[in-house]
Amino acid sequence: MKKLIIANWKDNPATAKEAEELFYFYYDAYSELRDKIDLVVCPPAVYIQELAAISKSMPLGAQDVSWESSVGPHTGEITADVLKNLGVEYVLVGHSERRYGIGESDEVISKKLKAALSAGLTPVLIVGERNNQDDRKKIIEEQLAIDLDALDPESVSKIILAYEPVWAISTSQDGHPDTPQNAFDALGEIKNFVFETYRVRPDAYRSVYGGSITEGNVAAFLGHDEINGALIGGASLRKEEFSSILKIVSELK
Numbered sequence: 001m002k003k004l005i006i007a008n009w010k011d012n013p014a015t016a017k018e019a020e021e022l023f024y025f026y027y028d029a030y031s032e033l034r035d036k037i038d039l040v041v042c043p044p045a046v047y048i049q050e051l052a053a054i055s056k057s058m059p060l061g062a063q064d065v066s067w068e069s070s071v072g073p074h075t076g077e078i079t080a081d082v083l084k085n086l087g088v089e090y091v092l093v094g095h096s097e098r099r100y101g102i103g104e105s106d107e108v109i110s111k112k113l114k115a116a117l118s119a120g121l122t123p124v125l126i127v128g129e130r131n132n133q134d135d136r137k138k139i140i141e142e143q144l145a146i147d148l149d150a151l152d153p154e155s156v157s158k159i160i161l162a163y164e165p166v167w168a169i170s171t172s173q174d175g176h177p178d179t180p181q182n183a184f185d186a187l188g189e190i191k192n193f194v195f196e197t198y199r200v201r202p203d204a205y206r207s208v209y210g211g212s213i214t215e216g217n218v219a220a221f222l223g224h225d226e227i228n229g230a231l232i233g234g235a236s237l238r239k240e241e242f243s244s245i246l247k248i249v250s251e252l253k
């Protein structure tokens with residue numbers, strides 16, 4: 001299975017021109033590596049149309065989606081159908097900056113997953129505990145139980161599952177990377193839950209780690225066969241470093 005790198009630009013950069021420059025840079029870097037790795041860039045929604053026009057062959061992801069199942073009177077929302085029509089293939093759902101920064105509940109996250117799946121988008125469901133001392137397994141299982149509620153096994157196997165502890169995000173207070181072993185263990189807990197609940201085997205979907213990934217630590221995380229990729233925030237805005245991450249991952253055995 002090719003490793004998957006998901007670049008989460010969050011609310012950056014400040015102008016469409018800068019977004020285009022960054023995108024072109026990654027497009028070039030990725031064009032030589034596309035046989036070896038998969039890359040999904042998730043820019044702010046306002047830049048999607050322009051970036052989709054630049055490249056039909058570098059997959060785009062959105063950072064959020066409406067839970068409404070079809071277009072209509074939903075002021076401020078962007079539905080999965082609209083994203084799909086723009087050429088978007090992936091969507092982040094359940095990022096902690098939306099869970100805790102905006103107050104998105106697991107019930108809302110569950111509705112968003114369903115809306116994304118029924119429009120044919122691939123959701124990246126992000127779960128993880130807030131503090132290092134939290135009961136990780138309990139929190140992850142509680143999140144998954146509601147987020148994936150009432151989905152059939154086939155739908156569950158279409159979701160990319162991401163473990164991203166909030167304390168490990170580079171912009172969190174004292175944010176620092178998890179250890180590869182802990183990330184591996186947490187992904188194991190996610191996989192066990194999915195298997196116990198849905199009988200979906202770990203090789204049926206991809207599972208990735210996110211939180212302070214840099215060019216210095218990416219190989220240690222993705223060197224694990226069972227960690228299928230990385231969700232990268234801060235480093236995905238640093239051109240040279242991100243290109244180097246792509247190269248390092250493409251060379252992993």
Ligand code: PGA
Nearest residue numbers: 169170211212232233234
């Ligand atoms: P980070 O962000 O790589 O800057 O820690 C990851 C994320 O929030 O998705």
